[in-house]
Amino acid sequence: MSVGEQYITIALFVIVGAIFPVLTIFVASLLRKPRTPEPQKYLTYECSVLPFGPAWVQHNVEYYMYALLFVIFDVETVFLYPWAMTYRSFGLFATVEVIIFIAVLALGLAYAWKKGALEWMRGWR
Amino acid sequence: MVSVENPLIMNIIRGLIGVVAVILFLSLNVLFLTWLERKVIARIHVRYGPNRAGPYGLLQPIADMIKLLTKEDIVPEKADKLVYNLAPMAAFLFALMPAAAVGIGSGLIAADIGVGVLYIAAVSSLSTLAILMAAWGSNNKYSLLGGMRTAAQSLSYEIPLVLSMIGIVAIVGSLSTQDIVAAQSQAWFGIIPKWFIFYQPLAFIVFFAAVVAEMGRIPFDLPESESELVAGFHTEYSGMKFAMFMFAEYIHFVVGSALVVTLFLGGWHLPIISPLVENLGWIKYIVQAGIFVAKMYVIIFTLMWVRGTLTRTKVDHVLSFGWKGLLPLALANVVITGVVLSI
Numbered sequence: 289m290s291v292g293e294q295y296i297t298i299a300l301f302v303i304v305g306a307i308f309p310v311l312t313i314f315v316a317s318l319l320r321k322p323r324t325p326e327p328q329k330y331l332t333y334e335c336s337v338l339p340f341g342p343a344w345v346q347h348n349v350e351y352y353m354y355a356l357l358f359v360i361f362d363v364e365t366v367f368l369y370p371w372a373m374t375y376r377s378f379g380l381f382a383t384v385e386v387i388i389f390i391a392v393l394a395l396g397l398a399y400a401w402k403k404g405a406l407e408w409m410r411g412w413r
Numbered sequence: 414m415v416s417v418e419n420p421l422i423m424n425i426i427r428g429l430i431g432v433v434a435v436i437l438f439l440s441l442n443v444l445f446l447t448w449l450e451r452k453v454i455a456r457i458h459v460r461y462g463p464n465r466a467g468p469y470g471l472l473q474p475i476a477d478m479i480k481l482l483t484k485e486d487i488v489p490e491k492a493d494k495l496v497y498n499l500a501p502m503a504a505f506l507f508a509l510m511p512a513a514a515v516g517i518g519s520g521l522i523a524a525d526i527g528v529g530v531l532y533i534a535a536v537s538s539l540s541t542l543a544i545l546m547a548a549w550g551s552n553n554k555y556s557l558l559g560g561m562r563t564a565a566q567s568l569s570y571e572i573p574l575v576l577s578m579i580g581i582v583a584i585v586g587s588l589s590t591q592d593i594v595a596a597q598s599q600a601w602f603g604i605i606p607k608w609f610i611f612y613q614p615l616a617f618i619v620f621f622a623a624v625v626a627e628m629g630r631i632p633f634d635l636p637e638s639e640s641e642l643v644a645g646f647h648t649e650y651s652g653m654k655f656a657m658f659m660f661a662e663y664i665h666f667v668v669g670s671a672l673v674v675t676l677f678l679g680g681w682h683l684p685i686i687s688p689l690v691e692n693l694g695w696i697k698y699i700v701q702a703g704i705f706v707a708k709m710y711v712i713i714f715t716l717m718w719v720r721g722t723l724t725r726t727k728v729d730h731v732l733s734f735g736w737k738g739l740l741p742l743a744l745a746n747v748v749i750t751g752v753v754l755s756i
Contacts, residue, residue: 293424294526297428298510300425301432301435301524304432309505309657312656312657313502316483316652319482330488332492332552333555342491354565357736358572362575369579372580383751386747397741401736406737408728
């Protein structure tokens with residue numbers, strides 16, 4: 289199989305991986321099971337007390353800070369992989385370029401660090 | 414009538430064999446792991462662990478499976494039904510996908526795509542989506558908190574994970590897991606293996622920590638820290654849907670350990686033994702798979718040992734360890750590797 293044809297297998301993985309759990313859950317639902325419907329059973333679990341207010345509430349913004357930083361650094365890694373693959377044909381020049389690139393991003397990380405973007409719950413202290 | 418010689422049909426058949434083989438391999442390992450984990454943790458706690466079903470309690474996983482199959486499936490009435498029901502399926506799918514590009518022997522791989530390592534990094538981060546779906550769909554505070562924590566944690570550890578693999582990719586010059594293992598086949602004086610753990614010790618430490626965090630195991634098991642969040646994102650799930658989450662979690666465990674072995678511990682190569690079986694036909698494959706699985710279980714046992722030894726880390730410590738500890742180390746590793754390789 290050529291490299292391109294290997295992607296057929298990947299596609300099959302997606303298809304089978306999507307069908308397998310559906311089938312398993314379906315087959316399990318066919319089996320005879322204890323069914324004792326009680327209204328309390330279908331309440332949201334909250335350590336045995338009645339659910340207090342909805343769960344879908346506004347959420348702490350701290351989590352999104354990490355998502356923003358993640359986007360920056362994940363794009364960076366995507367740029368580094370081509371270099372890792374081809375540094376042989378470009379030699380020292382490319383390495384210097386990459387070190388400058390990493391230095392700029394390390395500066396960005398240091399800035400985020402200094403500004404407290406990496407602190408958990410900084411607004412609460 | 415379609416000819417059997419049709420290359421597309423042949424490829425699909427070969428692909429299907431690969432998929433079935435991978436699912437079988439994972440299922441068997443997961444079944445065994447659920448038993449092994451309980452047994453190992455029990456021995457660390459000076460308990461016996463499962464010892465009623467079958468010899469040494471070995472049939473316990475089967476009993477658990479029958480129990481989960483026959484359990485009532487409860488959907489909370491306030492849940493977002495569509496998202497709630499899709500989440501366990503998504504969890505399984507996204508756990509299975511990275512396994513496609515991990516081989517357990519030379520040629521014993523489902524899909525040897527050229528971008529193997531990058532593919533694994535890309536699809537393994539998808540499982541966060543499944544967890545967020547479960548967290549949101551359950552409409553439960555514990556689930557939502559656990560899901561949010563998982564998102565923050567796996568985003569934070571994704572970057573060191575991907576960055577720490579760059580050094581190896583630069584040394585090998587290929588992203589394929591087959592090529593990466595092939596590059597570790599030699600040995601100094603025929604005894605000391607040329608594994609990447611010796612070339613990239615810093616990357617190994619970063620990768621190992623990051624992969625444990627991605628698996629969500631102790632000391633990074635915040636997604637389902639049972640003492641504060643009941644069970645995290647799968648609090649509301651029962652029966653087969655819960656089983657799917659557990660299956661996905663153990664698949665992450667197996668695939669993560671297999672990745673550590675592939676990248677840093679020489680895959681299916683072992684000095685002295687590997688050269689001996691090189692020309693033995695099918696025996697070669699059995700020995701290679703055996704070596705690989707043995708190494709995998711060394712990693713798995715280490716992680717269980719870690720679970721029995723360490724405590725859970727606080728969420729702020731987990732995140733600052735990722736961003737302030739592992740990320741600078743991973744960046745430094747890239748620079749050091751680049752400089753050393755270019756000189």
